[in-house]
Amino acid sequence: MTTDAAVDERATAAAVARFAEAFDRHDVDAVMAAVTDDCVFESTAPPDGVRHEGRVAVRAAWTAFFRDAAGSTFETEQQVVAGDRAVVLWRYTWPTGHVRGVDVFRVRDGLVAEKLSYVKG
Template sequence: MSDALDAVRRFQEAFDAHDVDAVMAAMTEDCVFEDTAPPDGRRHVGQAAVRAAWEALFTGRPAFRAEETMACGEHVVVRWHYGFDGGHVRGVDLFRVRDGLVAEKLAYVKG
């Protein structure tokens, strides 16, 4: 298993548990998260901004489920399913890992 895949799996376990502290411990100090807010998503940069984005997201108790994970070097792609009352959406996260930590998580939704 690749180091990048290991790093993303640690991140995903913390994410699935809605454990903000563990998610942030799995990310670099200069981390980037791009969410799927319409129309083009919002960009959150650095530990404080990304932490705030996770805290807001986890308040709603999101029902994400990873469907497939692929790694190529420092990049990992996770295809996911997000269920909610009245439906669901699918999307992908493009991760970049640096020094065993998630440096970027760029989210895209099928719509």
């Protein structure tokens, strides 16, 4: 017998995995296919990040990020899923360095609705 929480957590993990695979490929179309129409992305830009709301704003933010991120990779260090939320600890590496951070995801109807990003430093 499966509980609703277990079903939610599997769906949450699958949605975040789909998003991450597209993000790792720098495939903005696939990333956008993995998010809700009213998606929210908060970047790590100092001091408090920049909030992007809705498909147009989020697409523009990720298009610019991918354009400027040649040679970079994300590595998931740990992922914890609880209901419709996922917390992903990661390491972002580019040709001359790296940074570690965390994303807090919220998933709705099998799609990422929110990605809030934080960085150490």
